[in-house]
Amino acid sequence: MGTEFCRALILACSAIGAGLAMIAGLGPGIGQGIAAGHAAAAVGRNPGAKSSITSTMLLGQAVAETTGLYGFAVAIILLFANPLIGKL
Secondary structure, eight states, X not given: OOHHHHHHHHXXXXXXXXXXXXXXXXXXXXXXXXXXXXXXXXXXXXXXXXXXXXHHHHHHHHHHHHHHHHHHHHHHHHHHSOTTGGGO
């Protein structure tokens, strides 16, 4: 196979991989929505614990968001700094 074909194949597979990596953003979005809903319900049941509930929810959401950011970083690397192209 020619070098141009291999380069085109790597770029096509990298674009597909980047798209699949962006699916990683779905999980944190759904999880954060569920966490916010449960936190709002907990504050509704016990308004005195609002500060504790809010800080715990925000910490959990920050940890959950890292998954989406890692997926985004992988997608950007595959699209713009593709390490596989240098192997040709």
